[in-house]
Amino acid sequence: MFDQLTQGMRELDFLSRLARATSRRSFLQWSGMTIAVAVAGCSDDDNGGDITAPEGAVDPASSTAEVPSTAPPGEAVSVTVQARDANGNPVTTGGSEVIVEATGANNSGPVTATDNGDGTYTASYNATELGTDTIAITVDGTPISGSPFTITIAEAVTETRLGSGDTGVLNYAYALEQLEAAFYAAVLAAPYAGITADETAVLTDIRDHEVIHREFLKAALGANAIPELAIDFSSIDFTSRDAVLGAARSFEDLGVAAYNGAGFLFEDPDFVTTAGKIVSVEARHSAVIRDLLEPLTAAFAGDDVVNANGLEAFRVPPDVLGSTSTYITTPIDSSQLPRS
Numbered sequence: 001m002f003d004q005l006t007q008g009m010r011e012l013d014f015l016s017r018l019a020r021a022t023s024r025r026s027f028l029q030w031s032g033m034t035i036a037v038a039v040a041g042c043s044d045d046d047n048g049g050d051i052t053a054p055e056g057a058v059d060p061a062s063s064t065a066e067v068p069s070t071a072p073p074g075e076a077v078s079v080t081v082q083a084r085d086a087n088g089n090p091v092t093t094g095g096s097e098v099i100v101e102a103t104g105a106n107n108s109g110p111v112t113a114t115d116n117g118d119g120t121y122t123a124s125y126n127a128t129e130l131g132t133d134t135i136a137i138t139v140d141g142t143p144i145s146g147s148p149f150t151i152t153i154a155e156a157v158t159e160t161r162l163g164s165g166d167t168g169v170l171n172y173a174y175a176l177e178q179l180e181a182a183f184y185a186a187v188l189a190a191p192y193a194g195i196t197a198d199e200t201a202v203l204t205d206i207r208d209h210e211v212i213h214r215e216f217l218k219a220a221l222g223a224n225a226i227p228e229l230a231i232d233f234s235s236i237d238f239t240s241r242d243a244v245l246g247a248a249r250s251f252e253d254l255g256v257a258a259y260n261g262a263g264f265l266f267e268d269p270d271f272v273t274t275a276g277k278i279v280s281v282e283a284r285h286s287a288v289i290r291d292l293l294e295p296l297t298a299a300f301a302g303d304d305v306v307n308a309n310g311l312e313a314f315r316v317p318p319d320v321l322g323s324t325s326t327y328i329t330t331p332i333d334s335s336q337l338p339r340s
Contacts, residue, residue: 056085058096060142067135067149072156073128077102081113081121081137081144091119098123099138105131105153127153157331160226164336169265170217171226172317172337173275176258177214179328180251182231184210187248192241199292206248206285213278229330245293252286253305253313254323255279260314265338283312 062084071077081098083091098113100123108125115121127133135149162171184207191200218225237243259279266272287300305313317337321328 056087056089056091058083058091058139059086060139060144062086062088063139063144065137065144065146065149067137068151070152070154071127073130073153075127076124077127077133077151077153078122078124079113079135079137081123081139083119083121083139093117093119094121096121096139097141100125101136102127102133102151103136104133105129106133127151130154157329159331159333160229161333162226162337163224165338166266166268166271167221167224168334168337169262170221170271171224172262172321172334173259173278174214174217174221174225175229175328175332176255176320176324177210177217178229179231179324180255181207181210181214183233183247183251183327186233186238187244190238192239192244194241202288202292203248206252206289209281209285213281229328229332231327232329233327235326242293245289248289249286249293252282252289254315254320255282256286256305257313257315258317258320260312261316261320265340 064082064084066080066082068077079100081100083096083098085091094115094117096115098115098121100108100111100113102108102125106125106127106129111123111125113121113123130153133151133153135147135151137144137147137149162168162175184203187203188200188207236247256279259275259282263272263275263279266275286305290300290302291297293299307313315323317334321332321334
């Protein structure tokens with residue numbers, strides 16, 4: 001009886017190992033009883049070695065790919081495919097035919113991927129045109145998981161740093177003046193319907209002032225001036241008087257609050273004086289725009305911009321830049337600006 005028990009335990013141990021290795025249910029017939037032995041997954045054997053499930057066949061529907069979401073034009077776009085079995089496990093041998101094809105802004109035609117011999121495949125194509133490409137990937141003639149993919153070919157956007165100290169504060173003001181000058185230039189390039197001669201004269205004067213402010217700050221900064229910013233006014237209906245004057249009021253109110261909130265950051269007192277001269281002009285702009293919207297009312301100095309003590313509102317740089325991000329699409333790094 002002891003020998004039978006020992007033999008049975010050996011068989012039980014063997015089948016348990018087999019179950020771990022194959023993830024299947026095995027059966028042991030012993031002494032008239034059927035004992036099911038099943039272990040899901042893999043485990044270490046008694047000697048400390050790893051028992052791994054045998055690799056399955058390549059399953060295109062489970063296979064995956066690394067495809068970048070964006071890429072700059074003029075460079076090769078690289079795609080990496082990982083062959084996987086039906087359980088999603090990586091296949092570690094080659095032998096499949098992987099085809100990658102880009103269509104859309106750039107057409108690559110079918111590209112046979114390089115078999116790296118380890119279950120991965122790489123392919124690339126040249127993207128020269130801006131726009132969106134659709135990337136279709138097949139393994140052995142069947143689309144893989146996620147195919148087709150999309151990729152946007154666009155110029156790389158680099159962040160603009162304002163800098164530190166007085167240079168940073170001047171660049172901050174320069175960025176705002178770029179925004180305002182560009183806005184009024186757009187307004188006058190295609191005036192809204194029904195614009196009057198008086199409104200044209202007012203908006204022209206404001207445009208000219210903003211251009212002067214912009215060029216003055218650019219000259220003061222010299223080689224330290226930030227580059228021209230990318231600006232997008234697509235959210236503004238330039239055919240509507242209310243939309244244009246409403247945006248103008250927002251820009252002018254923001255400009256006044258921005259100068260008020262940044263003047264104390266200057267170390268050079270001459271810059272404080274200059275900022276004071278500019279902000280007083282910005283306040284005149286705000287008042288006249290408000291009067292155009294609500295003539296002969298107290299709106300020119302409404303309580304939304306002037307408090308009960310007769311003091312103008314102020315806003316700090318991070319708050320102001322957050323408000324301009326709808327229009328200034330160039331990423332701006334203001335982290336080095338002084339805080340006090």
